[in-house]
Amino acid sequence: YEKVAVLGVNFTKITNRELLEQLKTDSLNHSNRFVITANPEIVLYARDNPEYLAIIKSADYTTADGIGIIKGANILKTPLPERVTGFDTLCSLLEFADKEQKSVYFLGAKPETIKKTIAKVRHEYPALKIAGYHDGYFKDAQEVTAEIKVSNPDFVFVALGFPKQEFFIAQYRQLTASIWMGVGGSFDVLAG
Numbered sequence: 495y496e497k498v499a500v501l502g503v504n505f506t507k508i509t510n511r512e513l514l515e516q517l518k519t520d521s522l523n524h525s526n527r528f529v530i531t532a533n534p535e536i537v538l539y540a541r542d543n544p545e546y547l548a549i550i551k552s553a554d555y556t557t558a559d560g561i562g563i564i565k566g567a568n569i570l571k572t573p574l575p576e577r578v579t580g581f582d583t584l585c586s587l588l589e590f591a592d593k594e595q596k597s598v599y600f601l602g603a604k605p606e607t608i609k610k611t612i613a614k615v616r617h618e619y620p621a622l623k624i625a626g627y628h629d630g631y632f633k634d635a636q637e638v639t640a641e642i643k644v645s646n647p648d649f650v651f652v653a654l655g656f657p658k659q660e661f662f663i664a665q666y667r668q669l670t671a672s673i674w675m676g677v678g679g680s681f682d683v684l685a686g
C-alpha cells in the first residue's frame with residue numbers, strides 16, 4: 495500500500511474493507527503485524543517525541559483515525575480514502591475471530607472493566623477463542639507477556655491508552671506470530 499505523509503507520520507492509503515481483508519490474510523498466514531489507528535493526538539505527540547515517532551514508523555499499517563487527518567491529507571493534495579478507527583477495526587476483527595474461531599488476547603483497562611469486556615465478548619462472539627486477558631495496571635510486564643507468549647493468539651488487542659500501548663507493542667510484538675493493535679479506550683466502550 496502507498497503511504498501518505500501528514501505532519502511527519504506516514505499513513506497507509508487503505509480503506510476499512512482493504513485493511514480488514516489484509517489483516518484476515520495476515521492472520522491466516524500467521525504473519526506478525528502491528529496496526530496503529532493514529533488519531534490527531536498521536537500525530538501531535540509523535541512530533542515532539544522522536545522515540546515514539548520511530549515506533550509509529552515501525553508499524554505495518556498506520557491508519558487515519560480522525561477527520562482532521564483526512565482533511566490534512568486533502569489539503570496536501572495527497573488524499574487518504576477514509577477514516578479507519580480503532581474501535582471499528584476491533585469490532586470487525588472480533589467478528590472475524592468469531593466466524594473463524596480465531597484466538598484473541600485482551601490486555602488493558604481497569605480490572606472491573608476488562609472483566610465486563612470479556613463477559614460481553616463471550617456473549618457477542620461465542621465462537622471466538624479467548625486466549626487470555628489482563629487488566630492494564632500491572633507493575634511487572636513479565637507475567638502478562640509470558641501468558642501472551644504461551645497462548646500465542648491470532649490477535650493481541652492492547653488497551654493501555656497512547657503512548658503506552660504503542661511502546662508496549664513495539665517492545666513485545668516479536669513474542670508471537672500475531673496481529674497486534676492498540677485500541678485505546680475501546681474496552682471501556684465494549685464494557686458499556
Ligand code: UDP
Nearest residue numbers: 602603604630631653654655656678679682
Ligand atoms: N489504561 C490502562 N493502563 C494504564 C493507563 C490506561 O489499562 O496504565 C487504560 C484505561 O483504563 C483505558 C485506556 O487505557 O481503558 C485508555 O483510554 P483513553 O481513552 O484514555 O486512551 P486513548 O484512546 O486516548 O489512547
